Amino acid sequence: MEIRALPVLERRIPVYEVLNREGLEMIHEAALAILEQVGIEFRDAEAIQMWRDAGAEVERYRVRIPRQLLMALVAKNPSRFTVHARNPERNTEIGGNKVAFAPTYGSPFVYDFNNQRRYGTLEDLNQFHKLAYMAPAMHNTGAVICEPVDIPIPKRHLHITYSAIKHSDKPFMGPVTAPERAEDALQMARILFGDEFVDQHTVVIALVNCNSPLVWDETMLGALKVYARANQSVIVSPFVLAGANTPASAVGSVAQLNAEALAGIAFAQLCRPGSPMIYGHFLAAVSMRSGAPMAGTPEIAFMNLMIGQLARRYDLPLRSSGMTAGSKMVDAQAAYESIQTMWAVFLSGANYIMHCAGWNEAGLGASFAKFVLDCEQIEMFHKLGQGPQFDDLEDALAAVREVGPGGHYLGTQHTQEHFQTAFFMPELLDNNSFEQWELDGAKDANTRGLEAARHLLANYEPPPLDPAIDEALLAFIREREAVLPDKMD
C-alpha cells in the first residue's frame, strides 16, 4: 500500500487573536509578578544551585526570578528549529508559521477493536505507531500513545522507544519518567542516527509536565536536564486543570500557566543556552460540580487563543493539545469536544499540536477508531491552513459563463479538471443517501473507524530499517534489560 504523507503545514491563513495589546500585556505582567513575588519551586538540588548561581532569589526550593533574568534566558531559546527523522523527508520544522500534528500520549487504557476498554499492551502500542506512520497528516510517531502495561515499568521506555523507531520513519518522542530512561532513549537515538549526528541535531522531542501550581519536580527536571544538555527538544508544559490547580478564572489560569512555562524554559537555557525548548501546556477546565476535567468548553478556546498570543510575544514555538475529549465512547460527545478544542488550538498559531488522534476519556483511553477518524479531521485542518486558492478564479468565471443560469457544472471541463483538488472528500464520513447507508450496514462512525484501522493495519508495510541498526537497537535493549529490575524500588 502506498503511503501518503503531507508535509509539515506551512500555515497561510492568519492567526486569530482575542486579546488586544493591553490585555496581552496584563497577562504578561501578571506572570512576571507571580515569578518575582510568589516564586516557583524547582524541587531538585542541582536546579536550585543553578538558579542561585544565575542570580535568582532562592529560599529552599522556592525560586523568585527577576524579570530581567527571566526574559534574558527566555530570549536564548530558538524561535525555530528542525527535529530530524530517520527518513529525512519526514524532518519536522518547529516554530514560525509551521504546524505539525502528533498523536495522543499516555493513555493507560485502549478502546480496542472489540469495542472493549482494557489496559494497553505493547502490541496495541505497535499498532498505534503503525497507524501514526500511515496517517498523512501526523508528523510524529509519538511515544507512549498507550501504556504497554504488559512490560515492567523499569523496562517499558526501551520498548516504547523501539516500537516508535521500528514501525515508523517519522520523528518520535522520548521518555521522561526518569533521567536514566531519557539517557537510554538518547543512546537508542545515537544507534539510529550516529553519535555525531545526535550531538549536532535535534532528533527527539520530550514532554515534561509542570506540577501546577508552580512546582517543577525532581523527575521532570531530571529528564529535562538530560535532553536540554544534549540539545534535544523538550515541551515545557504546565499541566493545567483550570479551577483546580489554577484560579477559577480563564485569564488568571493563563497568567499562572505562562509563569510556569517561562520559568521552565528559562531553566532549560541555564542547562544549555540555545537548547530548543517548546512553550507547552496541557489544558482542561474542571467542572466545579464534579471536579471532573472537561474538554471543548469556551474557556479552553479562550485560553488556547491567549496562550498563542503570549508564545508569539516571546517568539517561542508553541505546543498545544488538540482533539481532546472526555467521552467514554467514540460518540457525538467525543467529536463535539475534539473539534471545539481543535479550532481554537489551530487558530492560536500552535506549532506542535499533540493529542490530535485517538484521545478520549480525558486522556485515560486511546481509541483505535477515534485515531483514524481524528486523522481525517486533521487532514482537513491541514487543507484549511493552506487557505483559499485564487489561481483558478478566471477559469471558474469562464465556467460560469459557459454554464449560465439554470445549468449544471458536473459535466463541464472545468469541473473535470478541478474535481480532484477543489473540495476535500472525507472517506470516513458517510455522505451517501440514507438508503445506501442502510445497504452498507447502517454503520456509525466508530464502526467505520475500526474497519478503517483494521484495513490499514492489514496492509501495513514497515519502512525500511538497516538490519544492522535494528539488531544494534535490540542488543542495546537486551543489555539494558539484563541490569534493570522488573519492579520499581
Place this chain on the structure above:
Amino acid sequence: MEIRALPVLERRIPVYEVLNREGLEMIHEAALAILEQVGIEFRDAEAIQMWRDAGAEVERYRVRIPRQLLMALVAKNPSRFTVHARNPERNTEIGGNKVAFAPTYGSPFVYDFNNQRRYGTLEDLNQFHKLAYMAPAMHNTGAVICEPVDIPIPKRHLHITYSAIKHSDKPFMGPVTAPERAEDALQMARILFGDEFVDQHTVVIALVNCNSPLVWDETMLGALKVYARANQSVIVSPFVLAGANTPASAVGSVAQLNAEALAGIAFAQLCRPGSPMIYGHFLAAVSMRSGAPMAGTPEIAFMNLMIGQLARRYDLPLRSSGMTAGSKMVDAQAAYESIQTMWAVFLSGANYIMHCAGWNEAGLGASFAKFVLDCEQIEMFHKLGQGPQFDDLEDALAAVREVGPGGHYLGTQHTQEHFQTAFFMPELLDNNSFEQWELDGAKDANTRGLEAARHLLANYEPPPLDPAIDEALLAFIREREAVLPDKMD
C-alpha cells in the same frame, strides 16, 4: 420549570478574515462581472418589468444589472433592524455585531424518540417548537423544523405558523411556498400583533432560496415580493451545492453566490426601498465521487469566512448555516461536521445563524437528540462570543499568592465566589469517571440527548397567550381551511 433565555449575543471577540483586501475585491469584481455579462434570471413577469423600469438590460427572463444600479439598490438595505417577538424581551436585533441562533429548517424526516427515522408530523413540529422555546441560546422558534406530512400541503403553512406562535414567544419564520401562504402568515401576524404594529415593525423572517446557478424562480419571488412590500424580513439565500450548481472552485463558488445574493437583495429594494433583507446562503460542498452534499469540510469553512467579509463590505446583515451534518445517526460524524462548520460560521461574523439545532442527514432529518445536544453547544458559542473576562484578574492573582506552589484552589474563597461563572459546565456531556458513567447506564450522547428532550417536554409550560388572540388565530385557520383544497392542483 423556569425558562432560561440568553439575549441575542453581542459579539465582543473579533471576526476572522482569510481574505486580504485584494482577494476580497477580486471576488466582488467577479460577482459584478457575472451580473453584468452573464446576467441572472428572474422568472416572474412582474419582476422582469420592474427590472426593465429600473434600467437593467432585460432579455426575456435574463437580467443584466449594471454595477451602479446594483450597488445603489443594495445600499438601500438597512444594516441593522429588529425582528419583534410577541414577548418584547425576545425581540431580536439583526446586524452589526449581533448574533442570533435559530433551529434547523425543512426536514421531511424526524429522528424520533424511539431512534426511528420516519416522516415528520404536526405533533413532532409542536415538540420542536416547544424545545426551541425552552433553549436558552435559540433566538427564533423557526418554522418548518420538520414537515408535518399529516397535514395537507395547501393547509400546512397555517398549522406550522400557528404552532410556532402558540408554543413559543420568540420570533418565528414565515412560509414561502406560495405568495398566498405568505399573505396568510402575515394575516396571522396581524392577528397576533395588530395591523398597525405589523405595518410599522418587522415581525417575520422568511427564507427564500435562489435556484443556483443564477435563477430566481416565480414561487420564491412571489413570496419575496409579499414580505418585502410588507416591510418584513427575507433571507435572500443562494442554495449552493458547491461543485454541482457552482464551479469546482471555492472562490468561484463564492463569486457566483455573491452575485445571486446581491441580485436578490437589489430586487427586494425595487419592491420596497429600505425593506430589511438579510444576505443569506446555504452551503454544502458536493462529493465529486458520489454527488452527495458534504458538511464540515475545509472549503465550507473558507467559503463561510469569505462570505462574511463580503457581507461586511456591503454593510449587510448576514445569515449562515451552522451545525450542518450529513450523518444518518447522532454519532461522531454528526458532531465532527457540525462543529467544523459552526466555528467558521461563528467567526465569519454571521448575524443570523440557522440550522443551529437538530440538523442531520444533509437536512433531510431533524433529530430530537441532536436538537438539545446542539443547543448546549450553541450556549458555549454564546459564551465564547462574549470574550475573556479581565475583571477578576487581580482577584485571581491574589488567589495565586494565597495558594502558592503545590497548593490547590478548589477550597479557596476566590473559587467559591467564581465557580458558577468561571467555566462553562455542559450538562449533556458526561465528564464523570468511566466507572460512574457505567453506573449511570453507559449512555452515549444520543441517548442522553433523547432523555433531556423528553424531560424538557414533560416539563413544558406554554408562554401566556391572550385567549382571544388564540381563538382569533384558530378562527382564521378554520376560515382559510374551508376554502383551501386538500390536494395541490
